[in-house]
Amino acid sequence: KVLILDFGSQYTQLIARRVRELNIYSEIHPFNKIPVDLDSYKAVILSGSPFSVRSDNALHSDLSNIRGQKPLLAVCYGAQYLAHFSGGEVAESNTREYGRANLSFIQEKDLFFENIHTGSQVWMSHSDTIKQLPTNGVLLASTHDVENAAYKIEGEATYAIQFHPEVYHSADGRQLLQNFLVKIARVKQDWTPQSFIEETVENLKNKIGDDKVVLGLSGGVDSSVAAMLLNKAIGKNLYCIFVNNGLLRKNEFEDVLHQYQGMGLNVKGVDASARFLDALDGESDPETKRKIIGRVFIEVFDDEAHRIEDVKWLAQGTIYPDVIESVSATGGPSATIKSHHNVGGLPDFMKLKVVEPLKSLFKDEVRRVGASMNMDPLLLGRHPFPGPGLAIRILGDLTREKVRILQEVDAIFINNLKSWNLYDKVWQAGAILLPVNSVGVMGDERTYEKCVALRAVESTDGMTADWVNLPYEFLQKTSNEIINKVKGVNRVVYDISSKPPATIEWE
Ligand code: XMP
Known part of the structure; x- marks a missing residue:
């Protein structure tokens, strides 16, 4: 090396x-x-x-x-x-x-x-x-x-x-x-996804032995690839938990759970939507929403993990950019901190030992390792999705009805990106429900309904990002479909802000 x-x-x-x-x-x-x-x-x-x-x-x-x-x-x-x-x-x-x-x-x-x-x-x-x-x-x-x-x-x-x-x-x-x-230097060129998999599986076997491991699946690339590596190493001793917080995309819980089962993972789907949505009902402060979701997630995960008798390890999909110690602008080394990304990441949680099989890989390498294990390219190519889900894309107070509206809007936007072959050209995309009503006219009726913003960005790591120049025709069709099909929405706007100074999410 x-x-x-x-x-x-x-x-x-x-x-x-x-x-x-x-x-x-x-x-x-x-x-x-x-x-x-x-x-x-x-x-x-x-x-x-x-x-x-x-x-x-x-x-x-x-x-x-x-x-x-x-x-x-x-x-x-x-x-x-x-x-x-x-x-x-x-x-x-x-x-x-x-x-x-x-x-x-x-x-x-x-x-x-x-x-x-x-x-x-x-x-x-x-x-x-x-x-x-x-x-x-x-x-x-x-x-x-x-x-x-x-x-x-x-x-x-x-x-x-x-x-x-x-x-x-x-x-x-x-x-x-x-x-x-x-x-x-005569360094050998023998570090490949295949050699990484073999070496990691061997190390995991030695480290974990016959112990049981619990892992929280999110539907995202990192936790899924981590699960597949552990599955290769310890099979049925890996207990995966996939929590529905009620803030996932439309049908995502059922679809992804089904997909995980097809991959041979020992996974339990826990539908805790009601618990999350009750705790969030009417809440509008962004940081409070994040805190509530983090807390409820830990409670739900903790409950489930306790049902696994004698579990010793907590596995996480942490990747290299999260752990590199970077040298700061003042010259002193400082750790890169992305606290909001580690909803389930608690080192002393339940006194479990932590295992992080992807800790040395960059995101694109995680994808290559996944591909090398024949994982579904659709799963490996999924856009990043924030842990607090749609909660941070509903500005203002959060209600079940708003979640439903946003799920419908988001589904139309994402499906259209896929059918126009634009999905893979975009790093991340989603819809945001704004806390304003605006006047519209449908038929002879005057309406006073919700406004949604669409956001699609190009990026490599989410640290900087630029809005994507989506074709006008695509925006036109998508806007039309949203307003015609989603009851309660009468206006669609497209976000043309780069990061910095804006962020990717609106809150
Ligand atoms: P921002 O909005 O900071 O987003 O430009 C950068 C990336 O981070 C994601 N993000 C989150 N992910 N919990 C997460 O797990 C969060 O609270 C959170 N906030 C932002 C965002 O989706 C984007 O990919």
Whole structure:
């Protein structure tokens, strides 16, 4: 495996993903928390950073057990760091160097640049520049504006590049990472979905033995793939619980439960709609709604889990972005916190031990692992759906009637996205019931009814998002169908706000 030391670059996760796309497992650790089992890492990559090596708060990493002993690739800040503190010189550049550039000189004889040729496009993003290479530095590449765009250190397997090989716009970035990792560091490319499954199932067997495990299924990709892995490892000792909180999409509880049973999972469907809806009745504050749903979920789950005699483990579908310790803007490592995403996530809950089989995977890798276990592509391709469900898409006070209206509207919107082949082009979509009535006219009657908003966004991780440019004709047909078929709605609007500054959900 490969160690990536994070100095806070916005691209650090991309480096990890690019390495994994080469079928090589990689892990991100903060620059100042070098793992103790260094032996198990075959190569090390230093990320970029928002900091300057010339400033007082430059981030320092103890490379004494790495440099000269393991193949090392330093990217951007990393490259400047090696230069600045090892006999070279870094200065502020006269022109800020951002965006596209082309390599005008390449030392093509070096293994590092094998199969990469002069003219190759690279992506720059830095305001400091390396004026002088470090001691024993050998120039490997330049662009028109940046003389020291790549160098190596004589006598070491240490390479440094000013540009970002991990971003899509560096045309030969993948080749470069492959040259470094495979040709120079000789790391094996044997990390595949299949090998992940075999290894994980083996580990789960050893860890869990004959114990019983309880897992909350949500209908989403992560909990479903986690369940399938555990099912392979321990079969009937996995007890899945799928709770209907009454805030799911139309028919979702029955459909998904049926699908889970078809997958051979030992799953119990618990219809607790009434309990949730009673607790929420008339509630309008967004955070209170979330808290009520979280609390009732735990009560229901707890009740059910207690019925399983002698259960020892709680399994969760936590994925890698939830656990990476990221380096914050102040330079200190800080944990990424997404509290609202962990409705069922309680480490000391019921004194159960926690098992998280997907903790090392990115979302797209979870999907590939699922595909490799022959899981239904429709399940794997499902849009994300918030834990509190439709409750946070009903603005204002929540009633059963409003849930029913929104379920109908949402079903029309989502089904139309599917029949127009737009569903897979959208990252997440849904309808929002607004707390306003507006005047309309149907036949000769004046109406005063509800307004709904449709929202469809493109995103990769939900952190940033943009609204999708859906065809007018699609919007026209969908709006028509909603107003004609859903009693109580006389107006449909489309949300054209990006995140930031708006969020994906309305509350
Ligand atoms: P926002 O609205 O923050 O949403 O832009 C980003 C992503 O998070 C989901 N989301 C939630 N998921 N519980 C969840 O499990 C919540 O309370 C919650 N709020 C937002 C949202 O659907 C989107 O995918």
